[in-house]
Amino acid sequence: MLVWSKIISANEQSSIEERFLNMGQTNAVIRKLSGSKKLHIEVYLKNKKEAQILKKELGGKVNKLEYKNWAKINASSNRPLIKIRDKILITDNSDAKQINKIKRQYPKKIVISIPAALAFGTGDHATTSTCLRMLVDIAKEYQKGNEKWSFCDIGLGTGILPITASLMGAFKVEGFDFDPEAIAIAKRNVIINLRNKINIYEQDLFDWSPKKGASWNVITANIFANVLNPNLKKIWNRVADNGYLLLSGILEEHHNSVLQTAQKNGLSVPKLYCKGKWVSFKFNKII
Numbered sequence: 697m698l699v700w701s702k703i704i705s706a707n708e709q710s711s712i713e714e715r716f717l718n719m720g721q722t723n724a725v726i727r728k729l730s731g732s733k734k735l736h737i738e739v740y741l742k743n744k745k746e747a748q749i750l751k752k753e754l755g756g757k758v759n760k761l762e763y764k765n766w767a768k769i770n771a772s773s774n775r776p777l778i779k780i781r782d783k784i785l786i787t788d789n790s791d792a793k794q795i796n797k798i799k800r801q802y803p804k805k806i807v808i809s810i811p812a813a814l815a816f817g818t819g820d821h822a823t824t825s826t827c828l829r830m831l832v833d834i835a836k837e838y839q840k841g842n843e844k845w846s847f848c849d850i851g852l853g854t855g856i857l858p859i860t861a862s863l864m865g866a867f868k869v870e871g872f873d874f875d876p877e878a879i880a881i882a883k884r885n886v887i888i889n890l891r892n893k894i895n896i897y898e899q900d901l902f903d904w905s906p907k908k909g910a911s912w913n914v915i916t917a918n919i920f921a922n923v924l925n926p927n928l929k930k931i932w933n934r935v936a937d938n939g940y941l942l943l944s945g946i947l948e949e950h951h952n953s954v955l956q957t958a959q960k961n962g963l964s965v966p967k968l969y970c971k972g973k974w975v976s977f978k979f980n981k982i983i
């Protein structure tokens with residue numbers, strides 16, 4: 697395993713994210729350096745060729761990922777807690793004692809541990825946090841109405857969305873990703889955070905073909921527009937009546953293409969949420 701890394705200033709973040717996006721690179725872990733406005737970016741790579749492409753395109757350096765570093769990635773860190781609405785706290789600490797300490801400190805909150813790892817979705821990225829906020833709001837509505845609801849995340853990364861859905865009361869939860877590394881990490885995160893089992897599996901969205909009649913009350917997909925658009929109709933068909941489809945990870949300049957595809961395929965008119973360069977959509981399938 698190799699690790700490409702670079703230190704950048706905070707105002708370079710969106711342009712570098714855009715470069716990653718264009719390169720189809722979704723494994724970047726971005727951390728704020730404490731006491732500084734600089735950011736440390738790492739991308740974990742399996743082959744030398746990919747590492748060389750990153751270095752050529754973006755500068756930075758490439759090192760071998762030693763076991764020592766891997767252990768460090770998974771160890772506790774001092775990143776501040778990420779708050780989602782008044783309900784969720786996300787820590788990157790994976791130490792059970794520390795997690796319990798946070799739970800005791802905030803007894804009314806749901807505490808989720810997502811250690812920084814090789815998959816996308818630690819909660820601090822705008823696209824994930826917007827998805828989480830939309831999800832928490834919908835879950836609260838279902839809770840208020842004492843309604844049973846099911847959930848599926850397309851491209852689950854660390855598993856942060858299915859874990860949140862399960863802790864917010866969804867009765868049937870699943871998620872898939874075409875990246876086996878993401879599946880392994882999500883499974884580990886499920887063990888850290890949940891007592892119940894959820895259905896996590898390796899699957900490419902382009903080949904996704906759920907059982908006849910299968911549908912979910914809430915489906916999320918925090919995925920690039922070029923992956924979403926050709927699959928949007930298929931995804932929408934699997935949203936249960938009166939359910940929700942939450943889309944995120946769409947760059948501002950691509951959001952019209954998603955809106956057009958949605959309109960062409962008879963999706964409802966969505967609510968839009970913008971954060972920086974990112975646009976998220978909330979579709980409600982009112983029947």
Ligand SMILES: C[S@@+](CC[C@H](N)C(=O)[O-])C[C@H]1O[C@@H](n2cnc3c(N)ncnc32)[C@H](O)[C@@H]1O
Pocket residue numbers: 722815816817818819823824827849850851852853854855856857872873874875878899900901902918919923945
């Ligand atoms: C931006 S991350 C989102 C992770 C997490 N759901 C979140 O919101 O933080 C996108 C994920 O989609 C996965 N992905 C991209 N294209 C896919 C495809 N065609 N089929 C399945 N997963 C895909 C990537 O491997 C990555 O883990």
